[in-house]
Structure formats: structure tokens, C-alpha cells
Amino acid sequence: MPFLVLDGLDKSFQSNRVLRELSLEIEKGEVLALLGPSGSGKTTALRLIAGFEAPDLGRIRVDGEDVTGLPPSRRRFGMVFQHYALFPHLTVGENVAFGLEGTGKEESRRRVAEALAQVDLPGFEARRVGEISGGQQQRVALARALAPEPRVLLLDEPLSNLDPTLRERTRRELRTAIRKIGITTVLVTHEQEEAFHLGDRVAVLHGGILHQVGSPEDLYERPATRFVAGFVGRASAFPGTYEGDGKVRLPSGEAWAGEPAGDLKPGEPAELVVRPESLVFIPGGLPGRVTERRYAGPVSFFLVALDGQEVEVMAPSGAASEEDAVSVGLGTSGPRPRIFGVGKA
Ligand code: ADP
Ligand code: MG
Numbered sequence: 001m002p003f004l005v006l007d008g009l010d011k012s013f014q015s016n017r018v019l020r021e022l023s024l025e026i027e028k029g030e031v032l033a034l035l036g037p038s039g040s041g042k043t044t045a046l047r048l049i050a051g052f053e054a055p056d057l058g059r060i061r062v063d064g065e066d067v068t069g070l071p072p073s074r075r076r077f078g079m080v081f082q083h084y085a086l087f088p089h090l091t092v093g094e095n096v097a098f099g100l101e102g103t104g105k106e107e108s109r110r111r112v113a114e115a116l117a118q119v120d121l122p123g124f125e126a127r128r129v130g131e132i133s134g135g136q137q138q139r140v141a142l143a144r145a146l147a148p149e150p151r152v153l154l155l156d157e158p159l160s161n162l163d164p165t166l167r168e169r170t171r172r173e174l175r176t177a178i179r180k181i182g183i184t185t186v187l188v189t190h191e192q193e194e195a196f197h198l199g200d201r202v203a204v205l206h207g208g209i210l211h212q213v214g215s216p217e218d219l220y221e222r223p224a225t226r227f228v229a230g231f232v233g234r235a236s237a238f239p240g241t242y243e244g245d246g247k248v249r250l251p252s253g254e255a256w257a258g259e260p261a262g263d264l265k266p267g268e269p270a271e272l273v274v275r276p277e278s279l280v281f282i283p284g285g286l287p288g289r290v291t292e293r294r295y296a297g298p299v300s301f302f303l304v305a306l307d308g309q310e311v312e313v314m315a316p317s318g319a320a321s322e323e324d325a326v327s328v329g330l331g332t333s334g335p336r337p338r339i340f341g342v343g344k345a
Contacts, residue, residue, distance in 0.1 A: 004184055009023070018208050022041075028063075029184055034046070034189070035202050054068075063151065076149075079145060079153075080158050088129050091126055092121070092128075092140050097112050112143075119140070135170040152184045154186050157190070219233075220275075222338070223261065235275055238274065240272065241269060242267065252307065258338055259337070279329070286327065287307075289323065290322050298317060302314075
């Protein structure tokens with residue numbers, strides 16, 4: 001049985017429908033990353049789960065218990081907000097104890113010590129917030145959420161406050177901590193890399209609509225919608241007409257094969273969407289010219305202008321230079337191209 005269930009959550013602010021029938025099931029101990037661009041409804045979803053907002057429709061269940069009508073304090077969820085404010089005039093220990101009012105002194109001391117140990121800051125109780133690093137402050141915010149021993153951990157863009165040099169390291173520390181604790185977690189982010197690194201599964205939200213839930217491999221290799229194909233990883237789109245049988249007829253007259261995502265009828269306008277590593281330079285392909293080469297060590301990413309469009313090819317760095325005339329075709333390795341109907345989701 002899934003531990004945390006979101007069942008048809010719908011939320012509007014005035015006439016703005018921000019979440020549309022959001023349903024998700026999260027296993028006990030699982031880390032689910034909720035990924036989407038700014039404004040896609042991620043924070044709203046998290047606030048509904050935490051109980052800071054009420055859904056217009058739908059239910060939230062935890063461990064079989066319906067918590068939809070409960071106030072945040074009775075859900076036993078821990079939340080780290082996007083702009084987690086620590087109290088600068090309090091010590092680390094006092095900050096972590098903040099959510100423990102009503103707990104006895106000894107018990108409170110024990111939980112603070114345990115939460116600090118969980119985030120790998122043992123013995124930091126007496127430190128001042130101002131004298132620890134930004135990455136350590138982030139972990140103190142996490143310890144503050146963990147101290148009341150929540151059933152579910154909710155994190156809203158937990159690394160967005162950190163500068164890029166600290167972010168990578170803190171991300172690893174965060175991953176280690178939540179996995180060691182084994183706590184059921186929903187983590188919101190707009191960064192694909194963060195979602196792939198931290199999430200066991202990733203749920204992609206766009207315009208309040210859940211487009212796909214799956215492993216990073218599922219999303220990258222078998223995107224369910226055109227949006228996911230473009231938002232997760234790099235891809236080039238070849239417009240044409242669906243022929244049936246998993247083939248798209250390109251304007252040049254060639255038919256290229258891929259995997260249809262959803263129902264498509266022969267004759268419909270369609271796009272074949274291809275990852276850079278699934279394209280190759282090969283004689284007899286589509287003629288084009290290299291406009292840019294992005295060197296990445298043994299391989300490079302080549303932007304190629306083909307008859308009115310630009311595509312991206314990953315190939316050995318020595319394969320071509322800028323301004324070279326090349327010929328682009330489908331390779332035999334790399335994810336199978338996906339076919340999407342044009343004008344569909
Ligand atoms: P994200 O976290 O993915 O960036 P949000 O959930 O914060 O997205 O916002 C989604 C949409 O809902 C936005 O259009 C935002 O303006 C709107 N919204 C969020 N909260 C409120 C609110 N309290 N009142 C009115 N509109 C809101
Ligand atoms: Mg947000």
C-alpha cells in the first residue's frame with residue numbers, strides 16, 4: 001500500500017486553476033521529486049500536502065489515514081520552505097528546537113541532538129547561525145524539520161538559496177541524509193539535474209497538469225508528452241507526417257522510425273523528437289551545416305542547420321568542425337526517437 005496518496009487534488013486561486021486533478025502515490029521511504037518550470041504549481045501542491053492550503057477537490061491520505069481536513073500541526077509532516085529562515089539571534093540548537101514546544105526539556109534536548117546528528121552536524125547546538133556556512137545552515141533547516149519526527153518530509157527548492165559552488169556539495173549531503181533516515185519525502189525543484197540526482201522517481205508538472213511520473217530513465221528515454229521530451233534533457237524535433245507503423249515522413253521525403261507516444265493516425269502532422277546521442281553523421285542522411293560545436297571532452301554537441309531548422313548531434317569531438325557540411329541520420333544506439341502528434345499535449 002502506498003504511504004502518501006494524493007487523490008485528484010484540484011486548486012484554483014480566483015479563476016486561475018493552478019492544479020488539475022493531481023494524483024500521485026508515494027511509497028514509504030521513497031523520495032519523489034516534483035519537477036516543473038516556475039509557475040507550474042509545485043509550491044501549491046506542497047502547501048496542500050502540508051495543510052497550509054485546502055484543496056477545492058480531492059483527498060490526501062497518509063498511512064491509510066485521511067488527513068485532508070487536518071491542520072498542518074496535526075499531520076506530523078516536516079517542511080523546509082524555499083526561503084527557510086533561521087533565526088539569526090538564536091543558536092543552532094534553539095533553531096532546531098523551535099518546532100518542539102510542548103516537548104519536555106530532556107526529550108527536546110535528545111531530539112535536537114539526534115536531528116543534528118542525522119544531518120551530520122553533531123554537537124553544533126551552541127554555534128551561532130551567523131558563524132556556520134550556507135550549506136550548514138541549509139542542513140540546520142533540515143534538522144529543524146526533522147526534530148519533531150515527522151512522517152513525511154516536504155522540501156521546497158531546498159538548495160535554491162545557495163550559490164552554485166555550495167549547491168552541488170550540499171545536494172550530496174542532503175541526499176545522504178534523507179536516504180540514511182529513510183523518510184518518505186516530496187522534494188520540489190525546477191532543476192532537472194537536482195530532480196534526477198535526488199529523486200527515486202520524478203513527477204513532471206506543467207501548467208498544473210501532471211505529465212509523467214517515472215524513473216529518470218523513463219522520463220529521458222520514454223517521455224510521455226512533447227513537453228517532457230523538451231523539458232527533460234536535450235532534444236531535436238523533426239516535423240513531418242505520421243505514416244503509421246511508427247514512421248514519420250519528413251519533408252525531404254525520407255521516412256524515419258520512432259515510438260509513437262499515444263494514439264496517432266496516419267496522415268496526421270507529427271514530430272519525431274530525438275536525443276542528441278541518437279543522431280549521427282552518416283552519408284546519405286539530411287544535408288546540413290555545423291553552426292556551433294560545444295566541446296565536452298571526448299564528445300561534442302554539434303548544432304546543425306538543416307533545411308530551415310536546427311538540430312543537435314552528439315558525436316566524437318573530431319567528427320566535424322564549425323562550418324563543415326555534414327549529413328545527419330538516425331543512429332542505432334541512444335534512446336529510440338519518440339513520435340508526438342502536433343497540437344496534442
Ligand atoms: P511553482 O512553485 O511551480 O513556481 P506556484 O505553485 O507557486 O508555482 O504557483 C502556481 C500558480 O499559482 C502561479 O500562477 C501563481 O501566481 C499562483 N498562485 C500561487 N499561490 C497563490 C495565491 N496564494 N494566490 C493567488 N495565486 C497564487
Ligand atoms: Mg515554488
